[in-house]
Amino acid sequence: MNMIRLKKIYKSFNNLEVLKGISLEVDQGEVVAIIGPSGSGKSTLLRCLNRLETIDGGTIEIENDILAAEGAGGRCQYVREDKAREICYKMGMVFQQFNLFPHMTVIDNIIEAPMIVKGIKKEVIIPEAEELLKKVGLFEKRDSYPSRLSGGQQQRVAIARALAMKPDIMLFDEPTSALDPELTGEVLKAMRQLAQEHMTMLVVTHEMAFAREVAGRVIFMDGGEIVEEGRPEQIFNNPTQARTQAFLKSML
Amino acid sequence: MEKILAMIGPMMEGANVTLQMFFITLVLSIPLGLVLALVRMSKYRPLSFIVETYIWLMRGTPLMLQLLFVYYALPLIPYIGIKLPDFSAAIFAFVFNYAAYFAEIFRGGIQSIERGQYEASKVLGMTYVQTMRRIILPQMIKRVLPPISNETITLVKDTSLIYVLAMNDLLRTARTIVQREFDMTPFVIAAVFYLAMTLVLTWMFNKLEQSYAAYDE
Numbered sequence: 001m002n003m004i005r006l007k008k009i010y011k012s013f014n015n016l017e018v019l020k021g022i023s024l025e026v027d028q029g030e031v032v033a034i035i036g037p038s039g040s041g042k043s044t045l046l047r048c049l050n051r052l053e054t055i056d057g058g059t060i061e062i063e064n065d066i067l068a069a070e071g072a073g074g075r076c077q078y079v080r081e082d083k084a085r086e087i088c089y090k091m092g093m094v095f096q097q098f099n100l101f102p103h104m105t106v107i108d109n110i111i112e113a114p115m116i117v118k119g120i121k122k123e124v125i126i127p128e129a130e131e132l133l134k135k136v137g138l139f140e141k142r143d144s145y146p147s148r149l150s151g152g153q154q155q156r157v158a159i160a161r162a163l164a165m166k167p168d169i170m171l172f173d174e175p176t177s178a179l180d181p182e183l184t185g186e187v188l189k190a191m192r193q194l195a196q197e198h199m200t201m202l203v204v205t206h207e208m209a210f211a212r213e214v215a216g217r218v219i220f221m222d223g224g225e226i227v228e229e230g231r232p233e234q235i236f237n238n239p240t241q242a243r244t245q246a247f248l249k250s251m252l
Numbered sequence: 253m254e255k256i257l258a259m260i261g262p263m264m265e266g267a268n269v270t271l272q273m274f275f276i277t278l279v280l281s282i283p284l285g286l287v288l289a290l291v292r293m294s295k296y297r298p299l300s301f302i303v304e305t306y307i308w309l310m311r312g313t314p315l316m317l318q319l320l321f322v323y324y325a326l327p328l329i330p331y332i333g334i335k336l337p338d339f340s341a342a343i344f345a346f347v348f349n350y351a352a353y354f355a356e357i358f359r360g361g362i363q364s365i366e367r368g369q370y371e372a373s374k375v376l377g378m379t380y381v382q383t384m385r386r387i388i389l390p391q392m393i394k395r396v397l398p399p400i401s402n403e404t405i406t407l408v409k410d411t412s413l414i415y416v417l418a419m420n421d422l423l424r425t426a427r428t429i430v431q432r433e434f435d436m437t438p439f440v441i442a443a444v445f446y447l448a449m450t451l452v453l454t455w456m457f458n459k460l461e462q463s464y465a466a467y468d469e
Contacts, residue, residue, distance in 0.1 A: 050374075050375055051374070052371055052374065052375070085377050085379070086377070088374075088375070088377065089375070089376060089377030091375075092375070093372075093375040095368060095371065095372065097366075097368050099366075099368035099369060099371060099372035100372075101369065101372070101387055101391075102391065102467055102468070103390050103391050103394070103467050104467075112376075112386065113376035113377060113378060116378065116382050116386060117376060117377040117378055117382070118377075145466065145467040145468070146467075147467060147468040161376070162375075162376075165376060165377065
């Protein structure tokens with residue numbers, strides 16, 4: 001089943017076109033890594049999926065629900081706000097800057113959305129949240145405030161917080177870029193574990209080793225377009241496009 | 253000594269008026285200020301423009317002028333003119349003036365919250381109201397406590413402006429006694445009272461700030 005289906009997505013900031021007709025389909029359980037130079041539009045593409053940015057043209061379908069489509073006259077139309085919200089919280093998102101809620105403890109960060117958005121009772125969600133914390137190896141930080149945690153720990157809490165909403169898809173927007181190099185490993189490990197559980201994942205990353213090892217498909221973007229995509233070994237070992245070759249060379 | 257004790261009675265009554273002015277103004281202007289701040293940030297331009305103009309008027313004219321206007325000029329306006337009792341007129345002017353200042357403090361506080369907090373809330377499926385109530389406003393309160401404390405202390409002393417409406421607050425009572433008895437003691441008593449109020453408020457706000465210090469940002 002297609003979890004994500006994008007058709008001809010266009011997006012401009014002022015007069016700068018950052019997405020030039022992106023089409024993409026992601027299957028259930030697929031792990032897709034999106035790589036490319038900064039300014040290539042890869043983060044914007046991810047942010048368009050859950051309405052952090054609104055698209056100017058094209059169609060977005062999530063699990064066969066239309067989120068946005070070309071309406072009459074070629075104008076892009078989004079579905080009603082409450083419907084759109086429902087579609088979008090099936091996608092969990094992990095940000096470069098973690099974005100934990102600083103005024104809440106770790107456990108409260110995790111249970112907040114399930115409680116107020118889905119109306120799940122506290123006594124039901126607490127054990128689930130504790131399970132998630134154990135899974136990311138942070139149960140002992142249950143009652144700490146985010147500011148007391150290292151970047152890697154904060155990012156793992158952010159992953160647990162996203163998972164508490166039981167998403168079908170996880171979006172990662174450069175999840176390790178703000179971390180000290182020695183802390184990226186613990187975050188990547190949590191992500192690898194998710195991939196092994198067949199979570200559908202879309203990962204914008206600069207971690208080439210991770211993309212090579214974990215992703216089932218690698219997409220190389222440049223200048224608002226998908227330049228090349230394929231199996232990781234194909235993209236990394238035998239890139240066909242000159243732009244891909246130049247980028248990979250610069251990453252070495 | 254006997255003379256001082258005789259002053260205490262009327263001065264307590266004056267202090268009572270001052271305290272009532274202070275508390276009622278505070279309790280009404282803070283929520284109004286928050287509503288104004290949210291409307292001011294509304295994406296709907298005409299609404300935000302109206303509040304912007306309102307804040308400009310309230311901050312751009314003396315509070316004394318506003319007091320006199322509500323008391324003397326408001327009743328003269330055709331059709332909508334109403335004559336408010338002294339105390340209500342004073343409260344009216346104070347609440348609408350202070351709400352404008354609080355609105356700007358709240359707006360500053362809300363706008364200082366990082367965009368990532370809104371994005372995380374949105375991605376988790378929260379509505380605007382949920383995001384404000386659970387995520388943005390609780391963090392905003394911590395940041396605005398120092399300026400709110402400042403404004404509150406100013407309010408204690410600003411209440412003395414109601415003497416122009418011939419209301420017997422602490423300061424006016426003190427002045428009446430001074431003029432009658434040729435004795436400066438009531439001024440000293442008034443000063444001590446204002447200082448004590450400020451001390452209590454400073455202490456309370458310090459406690460509040462400490463209670464919010466549990467988390468750093």
